[in-house]
Amino acid sequence: MIKDEVKNALKETIKEWETKSPKRIYLTIDKKHLLQTAKLFFSDLSMRLSTITGIDNEQNFELIYHFSCDKSGEIFNIRVFLEKNNPEIDSLTKLFRASDWVEREINEMLGVRFIGHPNLTHLLLDNDWPKDSYPLRKDYTNE
Amino acid sequence: MSKRKIVPIGPYHPLQEEPEFFKLIVEGERVVDLEVDIGYNHRGIEKLAEAKHWDQITFLVERICGICSTSHPFAYCLAVEDLLKIDIPERAHYIRMIIDELQRLHSHLLWLGLAGHFIGYNTIWMWAWKAREPILDMFELISGNRQNYAMMKIGGVRRDMKKEDYQVLRKTIKELYPTLQLFQKAIEDDPVIQTRTKGVGILKKEDALSIAVVGPTARASGVNIDVRRDDPYAFYDKLHWSVITCREGDIYAKVIVRILEMFESCSLIEQCLDKIPDGAIEAEVRDIPPGEGIGRVEAPRGECIHYIRSDGTNRPIRHKIRAPSFVNVASNLVTVPGYTISDAAITLAAVDPCYCCTERSAVFLKTGEKILTGDDLIKLSIQKTENLKKDYGL
């Protein structure tokens, strides 16, 4: 079972493991383990990165990496938390191209920095969008 | 909070002043690089969703894209139902599948028409869109509208189908088969179309996996994925159908995959009409408790995935939407360079970017002198077809 392979490979790096519904598994890890976890999912277990969700919680930023295991139909969601005052994390573009655009989008919408991303420029917002104005943050208001 | 749909402007009329949507950098006739600029359609739907009630969001997400307008509400409803862990009535599942497959038919026919137009076959365009009209009539019969059907609802569907409609729908699907066979034969027999599309715009399997493309774009490159089979929703796992794949990854493969998928869709609709039971069309849903849910469907362009998080109030605290075109358009960065400018129009269109974005392309020649617009690219493409026809004596 893929679930067991994941658990065995990641062992103590998994801080929390939830099976919210039969095909939706959420695992929380530290951001320093992101690259090795993503590498396990993509290279070893042939999973596909569907997308990344960025959330502005009151106390932190949360990123959820949704990996689809097409063989079993399950989605493995990697949850990482980032500090509010310095939200940065490794970019997955080192491993594959699928995260290129979605990381740019999270960068412009939430202000999260992706270390090692080759081109962290605006994707959807206009180039003259005010700096440090992040629409998806909870404290954003339309002026 | 992005709305996931790229390409705002119709195939004819981009805002041509500075067409900077796609920038092709060329040397002579060959495209050497491609830059993409999107965001002309961004309406902030994810942020808007945080301010709307759960039941209002189905109407909001329907308008993300006009062509796959039922895939987004479907995926959203599945996400909420994933959170709630409820079962919905059988009849609702079948009605949802019928709408989903009708949508796939209309979308693929639309694409076929536009692709035909881009390589200079306006007859294909007119005939494909004419064949599409009875499908839009079916939508109007079942849901009341040709586009934006508003059929999906958390817990089921909003409108029931009448028994009299089954016969009409069966007849329409039956009459569609010969038209599809005609298109298939026309494309397989025409040497010019083969020359224009075979070996052009190839997306290799390794690139397809690295960029994580979905839908027919992936299946044409040998990546055997389809949400309806891998993570079945509604009753797709109870019906007989096949996932169509090709290995070459060129434009011809993408055309064939879509045409054969249309046959599968017709068969799926007929099977649904055979099996649909009587009964309720919705499960009662009261409050949405705190939690998270993910729903995904196989839209005509590929996997459409929605994530929602609830804190128990009547609005979501986060709604993430990823439409299939978001990943598929990125594949243009590999498929367009290396081929000629006259192939650019059809290659950009081959991923079916929810509408053709080629019209927003600009070509900058290496010397930086002339700028060609999307319209010019289409003209170049049509010119290539004319020349080929002369070569073949057609």
Added chain:
Amino acid sequence: MGLKEKILTKSLWVFHASIGSCNNCDIEILDCITPRFDIERFGIQLIGSIRHADAILVTGSLNRKALKRFKKVYAQAPKPCFVIAVGTCPCSRHMFKDSYNTVAALDEVIPVDVYIPGCPPKPEAMITGIVKLIDKINRR
């Protein structure tokens, strides 16, 4: 309206500009020239260059990025040029009016001659809108 405008109504050349639309209206506009509706038999043609346009069909909820470019395009259109707002989005921005990326309704930016509400308006509704425009021009 003078003779210039009345002449245009004989064969209206229409330019389609989408400013951040979901493409539903755009598809229905294209549907008008396909065999079932076939408005080309009335001389109404969709053309590719703004400089040949007699009328502009505008769809979309006026996305910030696209609007900048549209203003330049509109400035290039030879006047008189009639503006037709197709769909509820340019009429009032529809459900996107609270978004951070939609700017204003179309008539706050340029003068509009005909409003065709609907999401999307059916091809019959669009044809009625064009007929009303032609009537409006001829009556003046």
